[in-house]
Amino acid sequence: MKSIEAKIVVLGAQGVGKTSVVIRYVGKLFSKHVSPTIGASFFTFKMTVDDYRVKLQLWDTAGQERFRSMAPMYYRKANAALLVYDITCRESFENIQSWVDELKKNVEGTIIMCVIGNKTDLVSRREVTREKAEQYADSINALYYETSALTNDGIQEAFLQVSLSLIKLSQTDKSSGLTVYDGSASLLNADGIIEDGIGDMNNHRRRRDSEDSNNASCCS
Amino acid sequence: MAALTEPTLPVQPLPPNDLEEVTPDDLVEEGAPGASEDHMLIAAESYEDINVAIDEQYHRGKDEKDKTKNEIEQSARELSIDDRSTTPSDEGRETPKEEVSSAEGKDRSNSMLGNRDRPQHVEEECYSPEWRQRQKHVFILSEAGKPIYTRHGNEDKLVTTMGVMQALVSFVQDNDDNIRFMIAGSHKFVFLNRPPVILVCVSHSVCFFCFHRFMIAGSHKFVFLNRPPVILVCVSHSAESTQQLLLHLTYVYNQIISVLTFSQLSKIFEKKSNYDLRRLLTGTEKFLDNLINLMDRDAMFLLSAVRCLPLASSVRDIIGQSIAQCKAKDLVFAILVGRDNQLVTVVRMKEHSLHPADLHLVFNLVDASTSFQSAESWTPICLPKFNSNGYLHAHLSYLDEECSACLLLLSADRDVFFELSEARQKIVTRLNKYNCLQAIRESLAKGSYKVAQIGIPDLRHFMYKSKSTAQYTSSELEAPYTEEGERHRLFGMYQYLHHRVHNSARPLKILFHVGSKETMLGWITSGFELYATFGPLVTKPAAINAINKLLRWIKKEEDRLFILNSYTY
Numbered sequence: 001m002k003s004i005e006a007k008i009v010v011l012g013a014q015g016v017g018k019t020s021v022v023i024r025y026v027g028k029l030f031s032k033h034v035s036p037t038i039g040a041s042f043f044t045f046k047m048t049v050d051d052y053r054v055k056l057q058l059w060d061t062a063g064q065e066r067f068r069s070m071a072p073m074y075y076r077k078a079n080a081a082l083l084v085y086d087i088t089c090r091e092s093f094e095n096i097q098s099w100v101d102e103l104k105k106n107v108e109g110t111i112i113m114c115v116i117g118n119k120t121d122l123v124s125r126r127e128v129t130r131e132k133a134e135q136y137a138d139s140i141n142a143l144y145y146e147t148s149a150l151t152n153d154g155i156q157e158a159f160l161q162v163s164l165s166l167i168k169l170s171q172t173d174k175s176s177g178l179t180v181y182d183g184s185a186s187l188l189n190a191d192g193i194i195e196d197g198i199g200d201m202n203n204h205r206r207r208r209d210s211e212d213s214n215n216a217s218c219c220s
Numbered sequence: 221m222a223a224l225t226e227p228t229l230p231v232q233p234l235p236p237n238d239l240e241e242v243t244p245d246d247l248v249e250e251g252a253p254g255a256s257e258d259h260m261l262i263a264a265e266s267y268e269d270i271n272v273a274i275d276e277q278y279h280r281g282k283d284e285k286d287k288t289k290n291e292i293e294q295s296a297r298e299l300s301i302d303d304r305s306t307t308p309s310d311e312g313r314e315t316p317k318e319e320v321s322s323a324e325g326k327d328r329s330n331s332m333l334g335n336r337d338r339p340q341h342v343e344e345e346c347y348s349p350e351w352r353q354r355q356k357h358v359f360i361l362s363e364a365g366k367p368i369y370t371r372h373g374n375e376d377k378l379v380t381t382m383g384v385m386q387a388l389v390s391f392v393q394d395n396d397d398n399i400r401f402m403i404a405g406s407h408k409f410v411f412l413n414r415p416p417v418i419l420v421c422v423s424h425s426v427c428f429f430c431f432h433r434f435m436i437a438g439s440h441k442f443v444f445l446n447r448p449p450v451i452l453v454c455v456s457h458s459a460e461s462t463q464q465l466l467l468h469l470t471y472v473y474n475q476i477i478s479v480l481t482f483s484q485l486s487k488i489f490e491k492k493s494n495y496d497l498r499r500l501l502t503g504t505e506k507f508l509d510n511l512i513n514l515m516d517r518d519a520m521f522l523l524s525a526v527r528c529l530p531l532a533s534s535v536r537d538i539i540g541q542s543i544a545q546c547k548a549k550d551l552v553f554a555i556l557v558g559r560d561n562q563l564v565t566v567v568r569m570k571e572h573s574l575h576p577a578d579l580h581l582v583f584n585l586v587d588a589s590t591s592f593q594s595a596e597s598w599t600p601i602c603l604p605k606f607n608s609n610g611y612l613h614a615h616l617s618y619l620d621e622e623c624s625a626c627l628l629l630l631s632a633d634r635d636v637f638f639e640l641s642e643a644r645q646k647i648v649t650r651l652n653k654y655n656c657l658q659a660i661r662e663s664l665a666k667g668s669y670k671v672a673q674i675g676i677p678d679l680r681h682f683m684y685k686s687k688s689t690a691q692y693t694s695s696e697l698e699a700p701y702t703e704e705g706e707r708h709r710l711f712g713m714y715q716y717l718h719h720r721v722h723n724s725a726r727p728l729k730i731l732f733h734v735g736s737k738e739t740m741l742g743w744i745t746s747g748f749e750l751y752a753t754f755g756p757l758v759t760k761p762a763a764i765n766a767i768n769k770l771l772r773w774i775k776k777e778e779d780r781l782f783i784l785n786s787y788t789y
Binding site: 014019023027033034035036037038039040041042043060062064065066067070073 | 479499500501503504506585592594595596598600616634637641
């Protein structure tokens with residue numbers, strides 16, 4: 001069994017639900033009163049996929065204009081980028097395209113991109129069609145998922161596919177910058193060190209979550 | 221001491237023999253309770269910025285005083301004639317009503333049509349009765365007159381109102397002078413001009429101000445403070461003095477600097493004078509709203525001091541040591557703050573001290589957002605008193621699941637998140653090992669102390685500031701001040717007391733104020749400031765006796781109530 005450690009950055013305009021998507025996935029929660037992110041929040045998450053232990057380090061960035069200049073700090077070393085927009089807001093979709101341009105210009109290594117159309121629970125107010133978004137995602141060679149943090153739709157699937165792409169990347173591209181640990185003995189060691197180094201906020205909650213995700217991945 | 225005659229308020233100066241009684245020798249020799257040589261916080265005087273600015277302006281404008289006064293009056297007349305329908309000043313003719321609870325949040329709904337005869341003004345917010353009944357308004361506008369922020373309502377619907385304010389400010393500025401405040405009816409307008417932005421505060425006010433310059437337009441009072449590059453204006457019908465409203469505006473201004481830095485703010489407007497600053501401030505309204513609400517009820521701003529979480533000094537020492545031992549590169553300040561803006565400790569680089577005004581902004585950051593509760597966060601923050609032109613980078617995290625204490629690690633380096641995260645983990649481990657987090661939780665659960673613990677029967681409540689450490693302590697609010705309206709009224713009384721003893725034209729050392737519902741005593745020495753509330757029937761000697769007893773009690777408890785020794789990196 002191998003172990004992978006990957007960095008993921010979550011980008012998108014303000015109010016599209018970046019934090020809600022992340023908290024829904026990491027914390028299994030949804031709150032109607034999520035405070036706008038200030039700067040960036042850091043989450044870690046562990047899961048098992050296809051005989052790989054995947055450890056995700058998530059940077060949930062703030063969508064507000066004033067923090068835009070800080071973004072390179074987070075995407076520079078990222079292995080994957082989740083580009084979140086709100087399906088009821090055309091502007092937020094256009095914002096994704098400017099992020100993609102920026103990533104292409106500034107990121108040297110391979111970065112896995114996943115476009116996420118959030119808020120499918122508000123489908124009656126949809127402004128961006130699925131076809132159009134899928135077409136765009138294809139054109140930039142990105143994954144595409146539609147999600148709802150409110151109803152917990154599509155989020156598990158999106159993260160699972162991103163993880164699978166990360167594993168694939170680590171197999172095909174040795175210069176991907178992904179940290180891969182071999183063998184179970186060194187894995188435990190490495191894991192232990194990471195655990196100490198990261199400083200999980202809510203150790204209990206996290207541990208519980210990673211157990212959950214282990215189960216989930218067995219089913220998949 | 222100057223003898224006081226205040227026709228409307230029953231204020232008496234204490235005769236000298238009483239004063240001697242109040243100043244026991246032992247207290248003078250030992251230093252004030254809570255005093256310390258430690259330089260964790262900068263000892264700040266109330267209104268220090270404002271007084272400097274006012275003095276400067278006063279001396280500069282002295283020669284043209286009369287000329288200016290005439291012109292201000294003229295401009296005020298123009299305001300009331302040309303555009304009286306669009307200024308909030310009209311509401312002074314209505315009976316001011318109690319402010320709707322601030323907890324209900326902003327009313328950004330459509331303004332109502334207040335007057336059918338003026339359909340061309342349908343959009344303006346000032347026709348909405350709810351909007352007009354607000355107790356205190358704060359406006360920020362750019363020097364070009366573009367709306368940036370309003371406390372109540374939607375700034376898009378205040379374009380004309382803000383335009384008038386901008387016209388007033390620039391009219392007076394053309395004469396090399398600054399408009400600071402004006403009175404119109406029962407309203408007071410306070411302006412703070414920090415080009416390229418203007419901040420305005422409007423308040424329904426019981427006017428007890430003493431200023432070099434003010435003007436009366438109709439029956440309304442306007443107050444302005446003009447500091448390049450922005451203008452801030454305040455309108456309120458609370459009991460605050462002009463200086464206190466200016467202090468609020470200064471904090472609001474500093475909050476903007478804290479988000480953008482002064483250099484970024486000036487650069488933006490140098491490039492484009494009609495820039496819409498709201499673009500860069502989206503998401504910041506929350507912090508401005510919260511700050512203004514806090515200033516309406518928390519004495520820390522008024523006193524220019526911080527309140528510490530009561531902790532045994534041995535526990536606080538362990539906390540300080542634990543944090544100081546977990547160093548990281550370029551770590552400038554580590555701040556641990558408990559719920560309700562109570563400081564647990566500050567660990568700092570040896571050569572740097574924190575200004576209480578900066579610490580207040582840090583408190584507001586933590587207080588206004590729940591975003592930090594879900595994960596570790598990393599954000600730039602500018603501390604205007606520390607360096608108004610640059611950012612520090614803050615690692616923010618709560619130390620336990622209950623979110624009882626938030627740790628901020630402030631570094632000059634933007635790439636050290638993981639180092640700080642590691643330091644934080646070590647700190648948590650240590651604090652848990654020595655049961656410090658448990659001690660913090662217990663102290664938070666217990667709250668402050670009841671005044672009955674001190675054993676002074678007539679004393680209802682007090683606030684005590686140790687000047688050298690810029691820290692203050694106060695007892696819990698108990699009946700009859702547990703109800704919102706009464707609490708608000710008491711806070712207004714403290715504001716009044718504070719204003720009287722800090723009056724720049726006629727500062728007082730001691731003030732004994734007999735009111736119908738309570739008797740209050742304010743006392744300023746070189747070492748401390750004390751504000752105490754007694755029952756209405758207390759006699760002066762009894763009050764002074766009580767104060768002596770109180771000072772001895774604070775002295776006895778000072779290790780627990782104040783941070784007397786701080787740790788450094």
